[in-house]
Amino acid sequence: MRADATLLLLDKDAVEQLLTPDEVTQAVREAFVLHGRREGRVFPVVREKLATGGVFGIKSGDVPAQGLLGFKAAGFWPANREIGGEPHQATILLFDPATGRPQCVIDGNAITTVRTGAAGGLGLQLLARQDSTRLTVFGTGVQARSQLRFALRTLPRLACVEYVSVDRRADEGFESLFADQCDIRCARDADEAVSRSDVVITATPGAGPLFDAGALRPGTHLNCVGADTAGKRELPDGVLQRARLVVDDREQALQLGELQWARETPCVELGTLLLGERPFERAAGEITVFDMTGLALQDLTVARFIHERACAEAVGTRIGWAW
Structure with missing residues (x-):
């Protein structure tokens, strides 16, 4: 068992620190192009209503040639407004496709907001x-x-x-x-x-x-x-x-x-x-x-550049994640 591996955690503040509209637009454009060429895969969407009144979904996919694999677990919980929270909730996970090891956990709310706006701009x-x-x-x-x-x-x-x-x-x-x-x-x-x-x-x-x-x-x-x-x-x-x-x-x-x-x-x-x-x-x-x-590919291409920049600039929190 390897005990020296780590998992990077990027919360909302870290993500917003790393996001820029131009780079998000570039990443979202890449996602659409990958999809158009069928070089990026979009897996079947999970979207289910919950007994709590929320809606829970998973969007996932990969880009084999880029070693990009991951998913976004997200949904809408309208009752969150009553307790001062955001009704949209999203979390993105990136994985190493060669081993299945999780690489990064990213707050997905900020990414979803900006990548959807960028898609609208395109x-x-x-x-x-x-x-x-x-x-x-x-x-x-x-x-x-x-x-x-x-x-x-x-x-x-x-x-x-x-x-x-x-x-x-x-x-x-x-x-x-x-x-x-x-x-x-x-x-x-x-x-x-x-x-x-x-x-x-x-x-x-x-x-x-x-x-x-x-x-x-x-x-x-x-x-x-x-x-x-x-x-x-x-x-x-x-x-x-x-x-x-x-x-x-x-x-x-x-x-x-x-x-x-x-x-x-x-x-x-x-x-x-x-x-x-x-x-x-x-x-x-x-x-x-x-x-x-x-598209899941929008989340993944944006998450990839956020992950790369966070590693380069030492942003985020690393925790031990032995395997």
Whole structure:
């Protein structure tokens, strides 16, 4: 038995210290390209409701050529808000594929937040009209904030942002984060806000349709984040039938995403577009949708660079882990 081996632990503070938006975007882009080339594998997703009221899931995969193997155990526990906690919980583990030894335990909340925002940014870069000036975001929580941050980085002409909060009331904390980057205000009527928008981002718990399909005007792009479990949705009937649909993974979107509600809708994976294998030219009046269910490879490529940087900079806590 080897007794000199260690396991690296990286908590939330350590991860946030090492994250940078540009590097996360680069890692997420790599994940989509690996997926498009089928050089990275995505294993079947576990996503189960619990008797406690939470939802627990596991996303896992590997990149054999890079010696990258791991999983993210994550879920959503809404009752955490009542005790002052974050409802989303996630932990990432990286393993040595040659031995099965755990290498690193990483707080997954910060990684999930930023890698999903970066994926949304890539979707906007490829699919949205680059002259877009008006955006509506549904939600004011952690993921809505991340999506809006990356949208403002990606679409430099965005000037007007409307947000739809759960109670239709203004959220001063949310507004203060973006007030110096755009004209931001609370939308009282979701349909009216959507009808004025070039870009719509849905980042809610996915409890049901958020607006009327008739509110969408030609040329709008939608990033849809909240449908990540069977039974969840944010889009009303009729939207996907009018749109060009892009997904992160077709099989996963059929199980968990908006695609589960319109299963015959033709779609293309984002990795294919990034590889240039299928040219994407947007007609001015087209409606486009990016159905984002979240790939294990996104978590793993980001976790890998966090692990490498933590080792190089001696960040984190090491504990003995004999084998």
